[in-house]
Amino acid sequence: MNDYRANRVAGHSYFFTVRLSGRDSTLLTDHIAAFGEAIRQARSRKPFHVDAWVALPDHAHAIWTLPPGDHDCATRWRAVKIAFSKSLGKSLGKSRAGAAPDTIWEPHYRQHPVGSDEYAGLVDYIHHNPLRHGLCGAPQEWPWSSLHRFIAAGMVAGSNSA
Template sequence: MNIPHRKRRRAINEPGHAHFLTCSCWQQWPLLNGDRSRRWVLEAMQRLRTRLRVTIWAYVIMPEHVHILLRPQDREYEMRRILAALKAPVARRAKAHLQATHNREWLIRLTTSHGKRQVFRSWQPGGGYDQNLWSERPIQEVSDYIHANPVRRGLVDRPTDWIWSSARSHAGLPGSLLDVDKVVLD
């Protein structure tokens, strides 16, 4: 399989900055199209929040990608560790699920060669998209962009109709699957 060259973008780990992240599924396949896999992402976000001390300000889980707006609380952090804490548990659970259900077709489709070894891929490799944010206006604009994703795709009429995002939490409505943290800039 020939994978097109992707630009590498160096993450900037700047204390006090928020990060707008996008993690895409392998080959842009809709691997997050079901409730089970979306719950795995929510669980990974919750663990990320507590284990690596990040605040989560906004998120959306789409069928083939995830957007998340977060801010590390520690002065020193590595985005690669944060991304791994988000992506690796979801990939492990996906692989375990496919093995348990004997879904050989998808196990083969999601396995690729990396040098001489075979690697299971549910995510595109690398850091994905990572943009640093440090002021209130861009943070609100990114949050609005994140929440509007399902509307732009025609999945729902209003952002708050998509339960797989933080739009309900932002609107103060009940039924949010993962409450988000209040945006505080110091």
């Protein structure tokens, strides 16, 4: 029942891993609304589709599909990192207010163009990542994942077989 496995690839789809600079940090899940808003702001400036995503305490995975002919992932991720960092500065006070994004985020991110033959496996990898890290007992128990959108749309069953 995994109907989401059809590859979007309108422009091209990319798998990403972005990490906070502190491996023991919980900023992403502690400030998930700010992270979501940072993504929305980036999408409003340079559109892309978020096919699948998961946010863990210190890193996130996502598959984005960019518009045809557009390969500019770097500008989009830079915008996300800056917006999230600014939001943290506002919410955490002056100690973070002047912090550059590279003090919160690792300077680079992992990017992998997604082929149609690996799309479904990467979506499953994203949705099962919290389970692999021991953060939940089943993928649908993790609140910060696109899996819930897939379940609500009837694309996958709400079981361990995400």
